[in-house]
Amino acid sequence: MSVEPDKWGVIYNPKAGTRKVQKRWKEIKAYMDSKGVSYDYVQSEGFGSVERLAGILANNGYRTIVVVGGDGALNDAINGIMLSNAEDKENIAIGIIPNGIGNDFAKYWEMSSEYKEAVDCIINNRRRKIDVGTCYYYDGQKHMTRYFLNAINIGLGARIVKITDQCKRFWGVKFLSYFMAFISLIFERKLYRMHLKINGEHIRGRIMTVCIGSAWGYGQAPSAVPYNGWLDVSVIYRPELLQLFSGIWMLMEGRILNHKVVKPYRTQKIKVLRAQNASVDLDGRILDRHFPLDIGVLHEAITLIIPN
Template identity: 50%
Template sequence: MINDNRWGILYCPKHEMLGSPKRRWEKIEACLKSNGVEYDFVQSESSAGVDRLIKMMINNGYRTIVVVGGDSALNDAVNCLMQADRNDRERVALGVIPNGLMNDFAHFWGLREDDYDQIIKWLKDRRVRKIDLGCIRYANKHGEACRRYFLNCINIGLVATIMNLRRQTRHYSGSRTLSFIMSFILMIFQRLEYRMHVKINNDDLNRSIMTMCVGNATGYGQTPNAVPYNGLLDVSVVYHPGMTQLLEGIYLFVRGKFLNHKSVHPYRTRKVEVLEARKALVGIDGRLMRTPSGPFTITVEQEVINFLIPE
């Protein structure tokens, strides 16, 4: 039986980041030792690996599981936890040491890259908060019912494409803001609007939409007022603006004032029904997913994950 104080640590190295993954782990390891943390360490470089190793940690009785990785690795971890028996899941507290290209969920809690010592001190304090997860339910191309959980957001349309471009441009720019700007420039060559039919609260939207973000948290700046503990989802729907408005939107996005743009229509809800999203890509926590076949529904599940937060 695993000691209740012993952590299970899953390291998801990002080779496209600046610096050596080995040196990054050595810095984290030194901070763990200096803080007297007992832990077991495993490494994964794929989504399937994260799933297998998280299951192993749950089955072996770890009460604290810490992911050293980004939003995608966290997404894999919570989806694995949601597959576990509820009693087993209740015994586990999930923590994160940000290490990926996209760490917006960690940033929501004030956790910053390279601040390893402070983060480990916070994790060691074991301040647990029950958090919400968003959930998309859809049918795959074989007609099978599927679901996928998310911590941060789902993007439908242009921004799903931009998030994919951002992953590529971040490799070359090394800067969060610069990668977004480069992605927005590249989007000139992308499709700019999609025919969608969406139901949100009492509104029935059946028209061309540029992009839509359904956020359980800040949604990479598109749902800046969303919090993962109120049982609600924030939604931003963006209609196709003119070129001048588009440039203004980029400026407001970078400044963190996205909702101030006249083409952005915000909602707060428990459920979003997408009856049609013709040819629109779908991104979940910054990673492209296979576009659902036909209609899909996005809901929120309240207080289902124990998450370790800072003071």
């Protein structure tokens, strides 16, 4: 299939919990039309469809793929592109129009949550090569590869993602979702028996949560840079109750690495040999637990359209 070089392939992932699905898309579509954008549009239909659609667009020659969605939809899209048969994946440019409860990766790049400004940013077409995180494991039948742009969370961080997702589906309100997740954080300071290997060092013990960030990982990897070819790792042990509140404040201030119960690392490879009963998520997408996990990074493996 031959596609015009400048034509966008747009994937619209409806925002969870809203009844104004079509109204939102009509507004975005009308604005793109008013700007004379050339595009083809597809709408996701349930879990996994964004990944499939992104792969189809990449295989059919689209070199600007626009995701209208949050971190989870963006993760699906990067997996669809990276697992596609396209030969020049690094030249496929991803545009983001934030449309979800979690937009941490877009916030890292200071992308506007207003769709008009987001569309204008993509039209302006300022491009930056960025890193793509990798996660390899064996699911019992075959070797699997999953990709991420923001972070992998293991333990309580992934539990919070699960709780937030469940709450937003029930409440449909961002504030209440995060509030319920916060309450669970206070009362659930569970520890997980983990065994990690980072830079040749074996780390064993009872750990509350681990964040492996290419970008800032919801504030848990505040020094991470998604284009330097490195991953930042925060290993967080169990805090006392007062330390928990100070930790939340430091997290919000971008100073979590200074907390007493946090041990930071910078690496290009990390092996998770064991994380007993711990949940795992990649950019907000829960991964079935299959250990060991071999986690790495591909330097400048994809292109992102960023603001001026």
